[in-house]
Amino acid sequence: LASNERNLAENTLSEQDIKLERVEAVYRNSMANITQLDYFVKLLESCEDHQELTGKLQRMIIDDMQEKFPREPGLWDLLAQRELRGFHLGDLEEEDLDTSDEEPASKKSRSVNGRSLKRRIQLCVTVYKSAVEELQTTEMWNMYLDAMLALNSDGKTERILKQQCLADALQAGHRSQLMGVKHYATLRKMxxxxxxxxxxxxxxxxxxxxxxxxxxxxxxxxxxxxxxxxxxxxxxxxxxxxxxxxxxxxxx
Structure with a gap:
């Protein structure tokens, strides 16, 4: 399946449409045997290399992940990081609602990273907030806080927003009573x-x-x-x- 994904870019547009249908068929047929989150993660990352072609497949994969692993912190972390990279879940939902037959899927192009960094950060944080509220586990809080620390490792752009996101996350982590010593050390230092x-x-x-x-x-x-x-x-x-x-x- 992964090799089929990598070969997509080597085909003409019509060949890409056919190839994509085959990839989707293989994915559907293999679903019953997939039990590891890592498999979905790697497949989804492979799809990102052909974002303009694989919107429908990405939506299928994410739906299946949410059904199979609803309380897996790694899933929420993945979805939040996708938002930060510019792969907005709402774009896939809009594509599903688009019933226009004017263009084949392979000719439609969605702009990855078309949103501002500020907006991508906001969308990313929104997912993390939903995650810690839904799961209420130390592991999920650690992922959220680590992500905010990583975000602040680059202060060249949107520095104030990044600092505020980290401060808000640390304060919320304290209120949750699920924050660990590592992040209390960061809060104390700040x-x-x-x-x-x-x-x-x-x-x-x-x-x-x-x-x-x-x-x-x-x-x-x-x-x-x-x-x-x-x-x-x-x-x-x-x-x-x-x-x-x-x-x-x-x-x-």
Whole structure:
């Protein structure tokens, strides 16, 4: 099936239409034997190389993925990242509704990345927000937050929007009580860049400790007290950790 996809570009338009019909037929016939999400992911990525030809097939694949793996974080992550790359799900839905016979599918061309980066980021974030609301799992929150961190690795374009998306995701992650130490460390760092944010960091980390009392989480709160030069709070927290955690607190 993948080899058929790769050969599409080598044919004339009429041959491409025939080839695409064959690819779709092979896909339908193999559906009963497909049980791994990775197979769908690779096939969908292969279709992206021929975006102007494979809209119908992509819609079929995504529909099948949503039916087979509705609670798989990897599916939601894939759909969100597709939005960021410019492969908007709504475009495929509009194509399905287009009943015009004026042009064959192979001659129709949809503009990938035709939307602005700002709009693609917004669509991507919308999918992630739906995902964490639907699944409510630590794994999905990790994917969402990691994606926002990756987005901020390039600050050359839409820097303010990217930073706001990350800040919003971190705050929402804290409220969900499903955010891990790694992302609390990021949130603490962001808050502590300004002296006025250290108090907020202490409040948030203290709340987080109610759900995660690990040594690593205590370390974040202790580091915040040290950065604020709050000596009484430093000793109070350190003694509390030593009493409650014993040998587990040795890394501190």
């Amino acid at each position: 808050l502590c860049t300004a002296p006025s944010g250290r108090e907020a960091a202490v409040t948030i980390l203290t709340e987080a400790l109610k759900n995660d009392s690990s040594v690593e989480m205590h370390e974040l709160l202790l580091a915040t007290h040290i950065q604020s030069d709050s000596e009484p709070l430093i000793y109070e927290l350190f003694n509390k950790i030593q009493k409650s955690m014993g040998s587990e607190a040795l890394p501190l």
